[in-house]
Amino acid sequence: MKKTRLNAVHKEAGARMVEFAGFEMPVEYKGIIDEHLAVRTRAGLFDVSHMGEIIVEGPEALACVQYLTPNDAGKLGPGQVQYTALTTPEGTFVDDMLVYCLSVPDKYLLVVNAANTDKDYAWVKEKSEPFQVFVVNRSDEHSQLALQGPLAQEILQPLTELDLGQMKSFTFAFGKVAGIECLVSRTGYTGEDGFEIYTLAENPEVIWKAIMAEGGPKGLLPVGLGARDTLRLEAKLMLYGNDISDRTTVLEADLKWIVKFQKGDFLGRAILEKQLQEGLKRKLVGFEMVDKGIARPHYPVFAGGRQVSEVCSGTFAPYVKKAIGLVYLPVELTEIGTEFEIGVRDRKLKARVIPTPFYKREKK
Amino acid sequence: MYPDNLYYSKDHEWLRLEGEEAVVGITDFAQKQLGDIIYVDLPQPGKVLEAHQTVGSVESVKSVSDVYSPVSGEVVAVNSELSQSPDLINKDPHGQGWIVRLKIKDKAEVNNLMKAAEYEKYLEGLEH
Incomplete structure (x- = not known):
């Protein structure tokens, strides 16, 4: 099993470690709910060096x-x-x-x-063979930290020469963080403002510890993969393998906004154009449980007495305090408010299509 | 760590004898494995259970787990506070986080369970 360069830091912090994608990763430190709420209301720090x-x-x-x-x-x-x-x-x-x-x-x-x-x-x-390019996998050399939450900028600014106030969402810059050369981007996977910090340095724990020292008094918590998953689902950010895969098209996943037909040819273009013209047969939608219970991935989904699908992502969402999830449904069932059933263990429980994202942060 | 006055099952339930009755919950190890508990499915009082039969389930943010009855008996009470505060199981698994109270059918079944020292050894074995 691979370890990130921050492995010892997590164990020191008392994290519960699990295997994920071949890496030993922290799944939670204090508890998923506390960590989730810290990111929504203050800030959280993640080790995502496995990316x-x-x-x-x-x-x-x-x-x-x-x-x-x-x-x-x-x-x-x-x-x-x-x-x-x-x-x-x-x-x-x-x-x-x-x-x-x-x-x-x-x-x-x-x-x-x-x-x-x-x-x-x-x-x-x-x-890429037909193109004049080199392709290099630099994954093992990179460490990546994510600092997410409304206090992210306030916590990071004292540690860097970069002017974070000038950095817009979905932009990045090179600069030092805690004295170490980094690429800092204003991106994330939580639905909050925040930064992702990449470094090739051998000692990213210096950055981790500096951020924790700066943010700790402001309520910053280290956050594991457990809350990373509940945060991204509340914000309806996709998880490969759950919500999207080589069996779901970009349009079925409701990601038409990342498909730009006018730019020229690209892999899958012809099929996506055809699908757009002919109309979708199924689409990814968000749901909430109407009956008490929590839908989990792969639970069967029923409509009109027969199974029509299975749950992609499903969890209890700690900030919106509801059991929510994502599922591909036949388009005729995708209207907001449509009710269907989910097999939760030995029972069939009612669920309802609702607007997404389940959570959207208020813009300042 | 694990109180001496309790008995423990391999499925990580604990049992406390009170005369002819037994109070049952899940162990500290079990609650840590589950993480933040948000929902407890409790049985109806009066339900008659065999040992190892499902008495209810405990659901956390990430997973759901059945709770098995460590002995045979009849449910005489459930911890209704858990409907409002399921996190009592996280906070005080061996005390306020109890799940059901059973009228025991055959006290001899308690001898099949582990004492604290044995259970701690059993847990050590699981971690390797």
Whole structure:
């Protein structure tokens, strides 16, 4: 099992560790609910060093990224970030990811899911063959920390020379944090304001400890993968393997906003265009439980007396204090307010389609 | 750590004898494995249970787990406070976080359970 460079720090903090995507990772420290609420109301610090970092570099790097992804990377200038996907020729997901524009048009960083890093690297290498590019998997050298929550800027600012007040959402800059060279981006996977901090340094615990020392008195908590999952679901951010996969198309996942047909050709374009013209047969929607109970991944979903689907993500959501989830339903059942049933252990419980995201932060 | 006056099952329930009755809950180890508990499914009083039969379930943010009756008996009371404050199981698993009270059918069944020292050894074995 792989360890991140922060492994000892987590154990010192009393984290409960689990195996995730081949890494020994902290699942919780104080408890999922406390950690979740800390991120919504104050701030939380995550070790997400398991995430994959793949660099595409060369004179045709932009053309290559454009071909591999449905969103328009041509819109990115240096220092900008975009949410997008690696798509199959069928318009489904190899993965979802962030693209960082390091230099136009010749250097891009792809940040991908830990569980998919090797698969994505092989995919990008293979599909990039026609282009003049080098593809390098730099995942093992990178550590990544995420500082998320309304107090994130206030906690990070004293530790860096970067002017965080000038840094807009989905942009990044290079600078020192706690004396260590980093890439700092205003991004995250929680639905809150915050930063993701990447470094190639061998001692990222210096950054971790400095942030904890600065934020601790303000109510900052270390946060594990347990609350990371409940936070991202409240904000309706996708989890590969649960909500999206190589069997779901980008349009079915309700991510039409990352599909830019006008940019030119890309993998999966033809099928996605056809699907858009013909209309979807099923779509990912959010639901809440009407009856008391909690839906979990893979629980069967019933409508009109027969099974029509199964739950993708499902949990109790600590901030909105409801049992919520995501599910692909036949389009005729996707209208807000539509009721259906979920098999929760030995019972069939009522659930209802509701608007998403389940949680949206108030803009200042 | 584990009180000497309780008996323990391999499924991580505890039992406290009170005359012909037994109070049952889940152990500190079990509550830590589950994490923050948000919902407890309790049985109806009067329900008759065999040993190892499901008495209810305990649901945390991340998972759900059945609670088994350590001995045979009839449910005479449930901890109704758990409907309002399921986190009592996290806060005080061996005390205020009790789950059901049973009228024991056969006291000899208690001998099948572990004492505190044995249970602690059993847990050590699980961690390796």
